[in-house]
Amino acid sequence: MKQTLLQEKYPIYVAEIAKTETTYNTVDALVAYYKGKIAENPKVQFIDVFDHYAHTSKIGGPIVEGLKAAVDIIFCFGFAIPTPQMLAVRPRSIGIADMGDKYVISFMEAPMQPANEAMEAWTLALRDA
Numbered sequence: 001m002k003q004t005l006l007q008e009k010y011p012i013y014v015a016e017i018a019k020t021e022t023t024y025n026t027v028d029a030l031v032a033y034y035k036g037k038i039a040e041n042p043k044v045q046f047i048d049v050f051d052h053y054a055h056t057s058k059i060g061g062p063i064v065e066g067l068k069a070a071v072d073i074i075f076c077f078g079f080a081i082p083t084p085q086m087l088a089v090r091p092r093s094i095g096i097a098d099m100g101d102k103y104v105i106s107f108m109e110a111p112m113q114p115a116n117e118a119m120e121a122w123t124l125a126l127r128d129a
Contacts, residue, residue, distance in 0.1 A: 011109035
């Protein structure tokens with residue numbers, strides 16, 4: 001998993017996982033996996049799954065070549081609301097892109113280290129041992 005800046009301003013984590021490296025062979029299976037991880041933690045609330053590929057296709061927007069599916073799993077780690085401005089960085093989402101031979105899993109760095117640690121652990125555990 002690598003940390004990088006998207007468009008030189010968004011801190012994100014990205015993992016590229018070859019389909020041969022994981023037992024999860026569909027985007028739906030990956031969504032179910034993440035939903036299970038979210039459900040295991042009583043402080044995390046699942047919100048929804050957004051089919052970004054379907055939306056972008058519907059409006060005729062450009063889609064990177066080779067992309068087969070793209071979804072965002074939306075959830076919240078909101079343990080507290082220390083300021084009203086904290087709402088600007090919530091909820092969280094994990095993006096799953098099916099690029100044919102691999103998945104690209106990404107999420108934006110959270111302002112709370114336990115959330116980053118959990119999302120990173122969930123994602124790294126996708127690779128078969």
